[in-house]
Amino acid sequence: MGVLDILTFSGSTLDRAAHLRSDPDQIAHMLASGHILPLWRGKPLIVNGTDLGWLPHGHPALAHGTPPLFLGLDDGIPRFATDISDWSPEAGAEAVEAGFFDHSAQFHPGLPNTHAFLELRGVMLQLTPRAAELVATAKAVLHWHRSHRFCAVCGAQSDPINAGWQRACPKCAAQHFPRTDPVVIMLIQRGNSLLLGRSPGWPEGMFSCLAGFVEPGEAIESAVRREVMEETGIHVGDVRYVTSQPWPFPASLMMGFVGDATSDAITIDPTEIEAALWVSKEDLLDVMAGTHPTIRPARAGAIAHHLIVNWLAGRIN
Incomplete structure (x- = not known):
């Protein structure tokens, strides 16, 4: 229909490198030199209100993180994401707000005050198309992991595999995949x-x-x-x-x-x-x-x- 412009979260042609997900040695090698985006209760780490807050593997702010999710290769750079929702902000930190839009910001003591966990709706227009696709993927898949920790077949706790793109049940061997x-x-x-x-x-x-x-x-x-x-x-x-x-x-x-x-x-x-x-x-x-x-x-x-x-x-x- 000739609709113009690129929609937010669309069109950056990220190389998701799906063939690497089942190679744990290669994933571990990339993780050692890759960049990791932490999300806290669905809110990505944002720098200066405009950029994603990528951190190196082993950074103290990632101590509460889940196993890293491999997002893909960003112009050759391995990108990962992790959920640090188990981290609790310091006493007195601005609380998460209820409702349609969360205006609050959370700051990690191990990061500069230019880094904050912010509501994605509020910053999505400031992100590049590539950054928007990366954070959309991270937010969606990490949410799936958090809400599908238990096997839908037998109820046992399942384990993330394939660099975060699958969960396997150790009890009944059922396989589960992210949903859209x-x-x-x-x-x-x-x-x-x-x-x-x-x-x-x-x-x-x-x-x-x-x-x-x-x-x-x-x-x-x-x-x-x-x-x-x-x-x-x-x-x-x-x-x-x-x-x-x-x-x-x-x-x-x-x-x-x-x-x-x-x-x-x-x-x-x-x-x-x-x-x-x-x-x-x-x-x-x-x-x-x-x-x-x-x-x-x-x-x-x-x-x-x-x-x-x-x-x-x-x-x-």
């Missing part, structure tokens, strides 16, 4: 307007594209139509794929579509969304410019923002 949740997100258009909705807990006034998880046994185009019908009562006819984005919150693949509505009367399901409305192209221009009196746009860097901007520019139809 497929999500459809859609621009639903009718005439000169787009259908937008908001979920409870979002920042006041924020509206975005409708989205939902693909169900087992379901085609992605069917998921688009079902989710829109369930959330708003709107019927959708033709559906067309546009682009995709890895979204590590915690581990989804967002698949973007444009769909043509065949009805316009909205009936929301309050268990699904809080509100939905049709927004004209003229109003959307004000929304994206930040001048609309009541509607705030989707966060920059998210696929919803990308889809809306390209629709307004005439690149999606």
